[in-house]
Amino acid sequence: MKIESNYSLEQHNTFHLPVKARWFMEYTNEEELGRILRDEYFQECLSLHIGSGSNLLFINDYNGIILHSKIKGMELIESTDESITLRVGAGEIWDEFVAYAVAQGWGGIENLSLIPGEVGAAAVQNIGAYGVEIKDVIVEVETYNQLTFEKRIFSNAECLYGYRDSYFKNPHNDPHIVTHVTFRLSKQPRFVLQYGNLEKELAGCEELTPLAVRKAVIDIRRRKLPDPAELGNAGSFFKNPIIPREQFERLKQANPNIPAYPAGEDAVKVPAGWLIEQCGLKGKSFGPVGVYEKQALVLVNLGGAEGHEIALAAESVREAVRQRFGIELMPEVQYIG
Numbered sequence: 001m002k003i004e005s006n007y008s009l010e011q012h013n014t015f016h017l018p019v020k021a022r023w024f025m026e027y028t029n030e031e032e033l034g035r036i037l038r039d040e041y042f043q044e045c046l047s048l049h050i051g052s053g054s055n056l057l058f059i060n061d062y063n064g065i066i067l068h069s070k071i072k073g074m075e076l077i078e079s080t081d082e083s084i085t086l087r088v089g090a091g092e093i094w095d096e097f098v099a100y101a102v103a104q105g106w107g108g109i110e111n112l113s114l115i116p117g118e119v120g121a122a123a124v125q126n127i128g129a130y131g132v133e134i135k136d137v138i139v140e141v142e143t144y145n146q147l148t149f150e151k152r153i154f155s156n157a158e159c160l161y162g163y164r165d166s167y168f169k170n171p172h173n174d175p176h177i178v179t180h181v182t183f184r185l186s187k188q189p190r191f192v193l194q195y196g197n198l199e200k201e202l203a204g205c206e207e208l209t210p211l212a213v214r215k216a217v218i219d220i221r222r223r224k225l226p227d228p229a230e231l232g233n234a235g236s237f238f239k240n241p242i243i244p245r246e247q248f249e250r251l252k253q254a255n256p257n258i259p260a261y262p263a264g265e266d267a268v269k270v271p272a273g274w275l276i277e278q279c280g281l282k283g284k285s286f287g288p289v290g291v292y293e294k295q296a297l298v299l300v301n302l303g304g305a306e307g308h309e310i311a312l313a314a315e316s317v318r319e320a321v322r323q324r325f326g327i328e329l330m331p332e333v334q335y336i337g
């Protein structure tokens with residue numbers, strides 16, 4: 001177990017904000033986690049469990065305890081002719097798991113290549129890309145209830161997954177810390193290639209394999225999305241808004257080229273990146289905060305930005321979209337503080 005005080009979080013948030021935590025605690029197994037949670041001092045303090053901080057915006061220093069999982073391991077649970085079931089520690093790096101699975105020829109998560117973050121947080125956030133969401137391959141999620149200290153295994157259905165949403169994100173539920181996630185991957189993969197230009201990217205490909213799809217996804221992402229190691233960012237800053245079909249039809253009359261994805265019978269999902277670009281904000285900056293030049297849905301730290309400056313820039317973007325389209329953008333990124 002690692003316990004540090006007055007700890008810099010600069011390497012624990014992908015905006016690279018130089019904020020500090022009063023305490024930072026890192027555990028490597030469930031026993032250590034249990035000990036931390038039962039500690040009286042812990043119970044009196046404000047606390048926040050983080051993954052790799054790839055979806056967080058710290059507005060200021062964190063006056064409490066930051067918890068981080070180092071629970072590792074990928075354990076084989078079952079192997080049949082069709083599928084393989086694996087139990088993975090919440091502290092594993094998501095993309096290392098994807099790379100490992102793809103190298104074995106196991107399919108199901110190749111479209112989720114290169115998404116920053118760790119396995120536990122990925123299951124909380126229901127990460128998604130190129131027509132696939134992590135919920136499509138999750139069997140169950142093992143958790144520790146932070147208030148009652150009970151362990152509970154959530155079936156996929158009990159996780160109540162939605163678009164970038166789950167039971168674990170609902171503040172009305174008891175806080176649950178994810179310790180392990182069990183995945184079922186396919187040995188006879190059926191690929192999901194309909195999204196965007198993925199199929200086009202694979203046009204010259206001789207044999208369609210999880211590895212080939214991973215490579216294509218990585219190439220697309222590298223062209224569009226900034227590498228957090230070089231330019232601080234948290235991926236998509238906003239969720240793609242889901243609007244009533246009626247409103248969409250009106251928008252389409254005025255903007256015939258508006259892209260859209262189905263979202264149930266009476267609703268349509270509209271790309272926030274497109275809305276922001278139409279407001280003329282792509283590549284623009286608000287002081288040290290930029291709207292990324294190749295993907296307007298991403299806000300970047302151009303250097304030395306502080307959390308409140310990023311929040312202010314996000315507000316300006318929301319206001320512009322509200323004025324122009326009457327649509328309210330909601331952050332995908334979680335604000336802390």
Ligand code: EPU
Nearest residue numbers: 129130196235236238239240259271273274277295296297
């Ligand atoms: N678009 C623009 N201008 C832009 C950006 C996008 O016009 O600046 C248009 C594109 O031309 C396209 C549409 O918007 O028609 C969708 O763009 P893209 O395929 O890049 O995907 P997105 O909707 O902007 C979502 C996810 C991404 C994920 C991609 C690919 C959300 C909030 N974001 O972005 O996830 O990688 O699809 O599947 O759902 C993340 O969550 O951090 C993330 C990067």
